[in-house]
Amino acid sequence: QNPEMFTVSNSSLSEFGVLGFELGYSMENPNSLVLWEAQFGDFANGAQVMFDQFLSSGEAKWLRQTGLVVLLPHGYDGQGPEHSSARLERFLQMSDDHPFIIPEMEPTLRKQIQECNWQVVNVTTPANYFHVLRRQIHREFRKPLIVMAPKNLLRHKECKSNLSEFDDVQGHPGFDKQGTRFKRLIKDQNMHSDREEGIRRLVLCSGKVYYELDEERRKVGGTDVAICRVEQLCPFPYDLVQRELKRYPNAEVVWCQEEPMNMGAYSYIAPRLSSAMKILGRGTFDDIKYVGRPPSAATATGFLQVHGKEQTELVQKALQREPIQSP
Secondary structure, eight states, X not given: OOGGGOOOOOOOOOHHHHHHHHHHHHHHOTTSOOEEXXXXXXXXGGGHHHIIIIITTHHHHHOOOOOOXXXXXXXXXXXXXXXXXOOHHHHHHTOOOOSSOOOOOOTTXXXXXXXXXXXXXXXXXXXXXHHHHHHHHHSSSOOOEEEEOOGGXXXXXTOOOOTHHHHOTTOBTTBOOOTTSOOSEEOOSXXXXXXXXXXXXXXXXXXXXXXXXXXXXXXXXXXXXXXXXXXXXXXXXXXXXXXXXXHSTTOEEEEEEEEETTSTTHHHHHHHHHHHHHHHTXXXXXXXXXXXXXXOSSSSOSOHHHHHHHHHHHHHHHHOSSOOOXX
């Protein structure tokens, strides 16, 4: 009514400024669950100095803890190079866990996280998303949490959890018993026993590509292929990865990702997976087979048809009958 009582202000679009505010808020209010979400993951580029100078290294430099949660939509849906990648590789490259020394995996798992500068996850179920946020505020110390959050899974019919997975330690028929814990790794969902010598390939992946791999496996009848989801990338779940390597003693070990080889989690996962394999006598770095896009300067193609062709090829390659030749 009164023009003097109503003012429209066009504030600057500053990811740097907003993330800095949320970082400060999280340190002043450590018992609040503070989340900063980018519209698309690559928008975090405008706040890179905050990640480099403060979030990734603030505790090491100034002994200041923060439990800030960063939500970054990340996933290849054919939306082009500016709306596909949250630059997962940058966050993993800034992680300070040692790739060749397996830490003590004590029962509470707190020590491994306490000794790491932050956590990087790519969750694929509603229950796991709930539990990783609950874990973040429920513990007695604070660490930054970087969440790769595929928008595709908001409406994916297979991305679902039973109510029992949120709070029931008894579990529910057809679903893994989750109780009240975050799953750092989700095992193959085909009810395999503790030792399956007939599985010819173990595919490790992270994020929404799992659902495409699982669909292709059903299509080709790939009952001799196991697919496991690494939900927590950093710090690396050595104990659970080794559990799966023991479960499938004769399986070819594959890392599958949507991103180009020089991006995504491959450069981070490979040396750590190699360390886990070496202790079990399952081979070395050269025995890890890579399935994904080839190295690229751009994060993704700008052509939808090319994207679809690339995605189909990598999913089919991960499930092919012949041994995988890579890289």
